[in-house]
Amino acid sequence: MKTNIDPHLVKLVQSQHPEKLLPFVRNMNDRTLAAIYGTDADTYRSIIRHLTQLAQDTAREMLNDAAFANKLDRIPFQAGQTIIAVGESTTDDLLSWFELLRHLIGLRRPQDGIRFINEGISGYTSTQTLRRMSSVTAMNPDWIMCMIGGNDALRIGPEPAKTQVDPEETAKNLSAIRHIAASRTKARWVWLTPPPINEEQAAAYPYFQFGQLAWRSKDIARVSETIRSLPDPVVDMQSVFKAYVDQPPLGPDGVHPTLEGHQAIVTQLVEALAGGITA
Numbered sequence: 136m137k138t139n140i141d142p143h144l145v146k147l148v149q150s151q152h153p154e155k156l157l158p159f160v161r162n163m164n165d166r167t168l169a170a171i172y173g174t175d176a177d178t179y180r181s182i183i184r185h186l187t188q189l190a191q192d193t194a195r196e197m198l199n200d201a202a203f204a205n206k207l208d209r210i211p212f213q214a215g216q217t218i219i220a221v222g223e224s225t226t227d228d229l230l231s232w233f234e235l236l237r238h239l240i241g242l243r244r245p246q247d248g249i250r251f252i253n254e255g256i257s258g259y260t261s262t263q264t265l266r267r268m269s270s271v272t273a274m275n276p277d278w279i280m281c282m283i284g285g286n287d288a289l290r291i292g293p294e295p296a297k298t299q300v301d302p303e304e305t306a307k308n309l310s311a312i313r314h315i316a317a318s319r320t321k322a323r324w325v326w327l328t329p330p331p332i333n334e335e336q337a338a339a340y341p342y343f344q345f346g347q348l349a350w351r352s353k354d355i356a357r358v359s360e361t362i363r364s365l366p367d368p369v370v371d372m373q374s375v376f377k378a379y380v381d382q383p384p385l386g387p388d389g390v391h392p393t394l395e396g397h398q399a400i401v402t403q404l405v406e407a408l409a410g411g412i413t414a
Contacts, residue, residue: 140178148172148182149229150391155256158270186229193230193394194238203402206409207243214247216277219254219322221264221312223286224391225329225400226255232327232392232400233280239401252276260286260300261308268312272319279316280404282327282372283309284362285390288354292347298354306361313367325412327404328359330372330396333382336389343388350390368412375403 153171154160160168169179198204212218220226220233228234237251254271256263261283271279287300287308300308316322332350337343359373376383376392376399384396392400 140182144172144174145182148179149186150224150227151257152227155254190230190234191238193398194235194242197239197398198242203405204243206405207239209409210405211408212240212249217250217252217274218278219252219271219274219276220280221271222255222282223259224257225285226253226282227257230394230397232397232404235397235401236404258286261305261312262300265308265312268315272316276320276322279322280325280327282329284358285329285355288350288358290349290351295349302357305358309361309365324367326362326365326367326369328362328369328372329355330376330392331355331383333385333389340388370404370407372400375399
């Protein structure tokens with residue numbers, strides 16, 4: 136990647152994908168997409184290549200662990216299947232757990248031709264995800280993996296008294312999301328709870344301060360508890376991140392996982408799938 140590219144632009148391309156928001160944008164060429172980010176096509180392509188290579192290199196390094204690689208072989212994905220992830224920024228990120236899973240399977244099982252579709256959208260709540268489920272199910276997925284709820288727990292304003300989505304509404308949304316998928320597809324379903332956050336770090340983050348955005352650990356924990364109560368298989372990221380003796384692998388905003396954090400997420404997911412959580 137060009138060394139003079141603004142790191143803020145790299146982060147923007149990594150985490151925000153306008154082509155997912157409107158159907159007609161998905162067909163736009165690189166030049167048009169680059170213009171949305173305020174850059175040129177060559178710079179945009181350079182960033183995409185860099186992030187893709189970083190994700191592939193990380194996956195390749197993870198495959199050096201023979202035991203982990205063997206678990207990938209036991210994941211019950213069948214040749215030709217379609218795997219869709221829905222969620223928020225923790226999924227949408229080009230270095231997310233789902234992108235790592237895409238590269239892990241692609242490197243380990245290239246002959247299977249398994250298709251991965253990332254339908255996570257940064258900033259989305261469970262309400263917005265519910266609205267999109269008809270288009271998700273129209274892709275006829277064989278598996279749907281859902282990590283949602285972190286933005287439901289977001290509080291906004293100088294003295295935020297409520298979350299963006301009330302806990303009771305979050306529970307209803309999650310049930311409705313699952314019902315739509317079950318009624319329109321035969322896809323296997325896996326829930327992932329949102330990772331815990333560092334409340335103090337988030338409160339001190341300049342961007343969140345400017346936007347008067349705040350998260351509270353108890354709100355994230357409540358969402359995770361709701362997800363754990365659902366009947367489908369659940370991979371609990373709360374316990375994964377809390378197992379770290381030192382600082383959990385979160386970025387400087389205290390909310391979003393680092394690349395190491397996404398490695399921890401995909402590792403736990405692979406172990407759960409290989410262990411037959413959907414059997």
